[in-house]
Amino acid sequence: TRPAIPHGFYCALRANQRGGQSTRRAQERDTTAMAEGKLLLRSFVEVPRDSHFPIQNLPFGVFRRRGQPEGPPRPATAIGDFALDLAAVSAAGLFDGPLLSASPCFHQETLNMFLGLGRPAWKEARATLQKILSADEPVLRDNEALRKNCLVPMSDVEMLLPITVGDYTDFFCSVHHARNCGFIFRGPQTPVNPNWFHLPVGYHGRASSVIISGTDIIRPRGQGHPTGSSQPYFGPSQKLDFELEMAAIVGPGNELGKPIDIADAEDHIFGLVVMNDWSARDIQAWETIPLGPFLGKSFSTSVSPWIVTLDALKPFACEAPKQEPEPLPYLAEKNHINYDIPLEAWIKPKEQSDASIVTKTNFKHMYWTVTQQLAHHTVNGCNLRPGDMFATGTLSGPVWS
Amino acid sequence: TRPAIPHGFYCALRANQRGGQSTRRAQERDTTAMAEGKLLLRSFVEVPRDSHFPIQNLPFGVFRRRGQPEGPPRPATAIGDFALDLAAVSAAGLFDGPLLSASPCFHQETLNMFLGLGRPAWKEARATLQKILSADEPVLRDNEALRKNCLVPMSDVEMLLPITVGDYTDFFCSVHHARNCGFIFRGPQTPVNPNWFHLPVGYHGRASSVIISGTDIIRPRGQGHPTGSSQPYFGPSQKLDFELEMAAIVGPGNELGKPIDIADAEDHIFGLVVMNDWSARDIQAWETIPLGPFLGKSFSTSVSPWIVTLDALKPFACEAPKQEPEPLPYLAEKNHINYDIPLEAWIKPKEQSDASIVTKTNFKHMYWTVTQQLAHHTVNGCNLRPGDMFATGTLSGPVWS
Numbered sequence: 001t002r003p004a005i006p007h008g009f010y011c012a013l014r015a016n017q018r019g020g021q022s023t024r025r026a027q028e029r030d031t032t033a034m035a036e037g038k039l040l041l042r043s044f045v046e047v048p049r050d051s052h053f054p055i056q057n058l059p060f061g062v063f064r065r066r067g068q069p070e071g072p073p074r075p076a077t078a079i080g081d082f083a084l085d086l087a088a089v090s091a092a093g094l095f096d097g098p099l100l101s102a103s104p105c106f107h108q109e110t111l112n113m114f115l116g117l118g119r120p121a122w123k124e125a126r127a128t129l130q131k132i133l134s135a136d137e138p139v140l141r142d143n144e145a146l147r148k149n150c151l152v153p154m155s156d157v158e159m160l161l162p163i164t165v166g167d168y169t170d171f172f173c174s175v176h177h178a179r180n181c182g183f184i185f186r187g188p189q190t191p192v193n194p195n196w197f198h199l200p201v202g203y204h205g206r207a208s209s210v211i212i213s214g215t216d217i218i219r220p221r222g223q224g225h226p227t228g229s230s231q232p233y234f235g236p237s238q239k240l241d242f243e244l245e246m247a248a249i250v251g252p253g254n255e256l257g258k259p260i261d262i263a264d265a266e267d268h269i270f271g272l273v274v275m276n277d278w279s280a281r282d283i284q285a286w287e288t289i290p291l292g293p294f295l296g297k298s299f300s301t302s303v304s305p306w307i308v309t310l311d312a313l314k315p316f317a318c319e320a321p322k323q324e325p326e327p328l329p330y331l332a333e334k335n336h337i338n339y340d341i342p343l344e345a346w347i348k349p350k351e352q353s354d355a356s357i358v359t360k361t362n363f364k365h366m367y368w369t370v371t372q373q374l375a376h377h378t379v380n381g382c383n384l385r386p387g388d389m390f391a392t393g394t395l396s397g398p399v400w401s
Numbered sequence: 402t403r404p405a406i407p408h409g410f411y412c413a414l415r416a417n418q419r420g421g422q423s424t425r426r427a428q429e430r431d432t433t434a435m436a437e438g439k440l441l442l443r444s445f446v447e448v449p450r451d452s453h454f455p456i457q458n459l460p461f462g463v464f465r466r467r468g469q470p471e472g473p474p475r476p477a478t479a480i481g482d483f484a485l486d487l488a489a490v491s492a493a494g495l496f497d498g499p500l501l502s503a504s505p506c507f508h509q510e511t512l513n514m515f516l517g518l519g520r521p522a523w524k525e526a527r528a529t530l531q532k533i534l535s536a537d538e539p540v541l542r543d544n545e546a547l548r549k550n551c552l553v554p555m556s557d558v559e560m561l562l563p564i565t566v567g568d569y570t571d572f573f574c575s576v577h578h579a580r581n582c583g584f585i586f587r588g589p590q591t592p593v594n595p596n597w598f599h600l601p602v603g604y605h606g607r608a609s610s611v612i613i614s615g616t617d618i619i620r621p622r623g624q625g626h627p628t629g630s631s632q633p634y635f636g637p638s639q640k641l642d643f644e645l646e647m648a649a650i651v652g653p654g655n656e657l658g659k660p661i662d663i664a665d666a667e668d669h670i671f672g673l674v675v676m677n678d679w680s681a682r683d684i685q686a687w688e689t690i691p692l693g694p695f696l697g698k699s700f701s702t703s704v705s706p707w708i709v710t711l712d713a714l715k716p717f718a719c720e721a722p723k724q725e726p727e728p729l730p731y732l733a734e735k736n737h738i739n740y741d742i743p744l745e746a747w748i749k750p751k752e753q754s755d756a757s758i759v760t761k762t763n764f765k766h767m768y769w770t771v772t773q774q775l776a777h778h779t780v781n782g783c784n785l786r787p788g789d790m791f792a793t794g795t796l797s798g799p800v801w802s
């Protein structure tokens with residue numbers, strides 16, 4: 001038997017909670033938008049004040065109903081304390097727009113088909129959902145049978161991995177993280193490698209072991225780095241670690257040999273999830289020369305169950321860090337933006353009753369944007385497919401605050 | 402428009418032809434087997450002397466019939482100059498063994514379901530096919546309508562990628578290649594990195610761009626390594642290269658967190674393909690620090706259309722190179738074998754009428770065996786799935802002969 005995670009190591013990615021605060025800020029900004037003639041949307045579904053899921057968010061996921069027997073996997077959005085079953089919404093004919101009314105995309109066990117439809121369909125779905133969930137719209141509000149069929153209390157829901165991940169890529173896009181890595185592995189004067197400021201450095205990760213957040217992690221066994229002239233040891237990792245990242249979920253993608261222009265990159269990114277890039281540092285350190293991370297990472301990668309769309313994140317767009325030297329033309333973008341998403345990681349050791357914060361950062365510090373990552377990824381002709389995932393690398397910030 | 406591959410660069414992987422010679426050698430060995438009371442199998446289908454596909458081989462692939470309209474993808478085996486349509490064989494009820502008689506595995510567009518069934522089903526399929534194709538068996542031989550329905554001339558066949566590749570891993574398992582790499586990149590006295598003799602070094606490759614041999618390669622664009630203090634250049638790769646490898650195709654695989662014991666590893670390997678790990682050396686050299694190969698490889702990886710099963714390769718098993726130091730217990734195997742598979746690569750420049758040989762090697766020189774690669778890949782709990790692929794790395798030999 002293998003030792004348990006030490007001290008019941010438990011990494012609570014509270015980033016979702018912070019996302020919830022961001023979403024409340026979205027509501028505040030929407031107040032401004034109303035003053036400009038736009039509507040302050042409210043749902044007929046009661047949304048608790050600290051909920052991550054007001055009508056302005058509407059993330060996408062896949063769930064099944066708990067119980068005997070368990071229900072089949074179904075696409076959903078979240079509203080307050082409910083999952084809205086999109087297969088049921090679709091079966092009721094409520095997706096009545098031109099792109100979705102005849103589409104079987106919500107009668108699938110994953111979101112991949114929906115992702116493949118592209119941004120016009122995503123916008124149509126969002127508009128439909130905001131309409132049927134709004135306080136002024138009777139179609140669902142006043143139809144109790146339909147409402148009970150479509151709205152499932154979160155307590156009755158088990159969230160599943162929402163996509164089949166074709167390929168998973170991990171980038172290394174925080175300059176603060178790049179500096180920290182140099183410091184940790186090679187000392188305080190170590191400069192960031194020269195290629196780093198010219199391209200988003202990345203590597204292929206393992207797709208099969210991407211799992212939904214909350215799934216137990218089994219401590220990996222492997223060869224650890226020998227100290228001095230000793231032999232490598234073998235056993236359960238003694239340096240299990242986490243990395244707080246976010247990951248972009250790819251939409252339509254491209255054919256092999258046809259790069260996606262940076263100006264079109266955003267249309268291929270459906271949304272973002274929070275990601276924990278579990279890492280066994282002793283395994284990683286020993287195996288990594290010369291081909292990069294492998295078994296030190298491939299044992300598990302956790303992602304949050306709800307994909308928050310770029311459309312929902314629009315109110316949090318902010319300027320991305322200035323890049324010096326100027327990127328090559330294929331990476332130069334007119335709209336060089338990140339999103340203001342506060343992120344935290346907390347750890348609760350087994351014998352401690354409360355969790356302690358160990359990381360506090362923000363997505364907005366990222367040097368290479370997700371659109372630059374995508375344009376770079378395809379510039380050699382590499383094809384992306386709906387449901388592919390690419391992560392940011394550890395999102396370190398400039399200071400601990 | 403992008404420049405064409407220079408001089409019409411064309412890499413003919415003649416390894417298949419060599420495989421054909423190996424198979425003939427199998428027939429010779431089978432003569433010995435007959436003397437021991439076993440049967441020298443012959444097919445009623447005429448097999449040309451230089452064919453890769455006698456009844457002793459029976460590789461698996463997926464094809465469609467050319468024509469208007471093109472047929473759907475169908476699993477097949479190869480016999481002489483014909484593809485045998487396994488969907489048609491199955492529909493005719495000829496797979497009458499306990500594992501396959503009720504299975505829809507040959508009515509799929511890829512081999513993944515069949516791979517998932519495991520070695521007992523693979524052996525049953527092979528036994529059935531050897532029986533119905535043998536010279537003494539009338540069921541297909543004497544039924545002209547069925548024969549015409551099942552046996553498709555190779556000239557009417559388009560071969561397709563036979564599997565959906567979930568994850569593709571590339572190892573680095575030839576010690577001669579590891580030595581050559583050190584020499585080329587860092588000079589003649591460079592030792593192989595210390596971890597190399599303790600574990601099969603590998604990295605995750607890109608699954609989406611695995612293509613069937615014969616598909617045109619589009620020269621990748623990207624950032625090339627700057628020389629001296631110059632800036633990186635951007636454009637079509639000026640150092641497009643090939644790597645002659647073989648790759649193992651995974652059968653049932655394992656659940657996340659449950660490593661496959663080295664003693665069971667062979668049962669998870671269906672067979673081998675020849676692979677060309679196309680590499681853009683200028684892109685690779687610039688991007689590779691610190692996370693390994695990425696866009697220098699991910700633009701295309703070609704594999705041969707027919708998967709030759711380990712069962713067919715049995716007559717070519719040979720002792721693998723002695724390992725020093727002795728591998729850790731999880732990599733120590735009783736049956737430490739490779740296969741004697743001569744391999745060659747030929748290049749035919751556009752303005753030259755004949756191809757020239759540039760590589761001549763053998764699979765048998767590989768230091769870490771495919772079973773060791775598989776056991777290592779899963780020792781940390783990483784899950785393999787049917788249709789996953791892992792390659793050997795460039796298969797260099799001890800000398801140019």
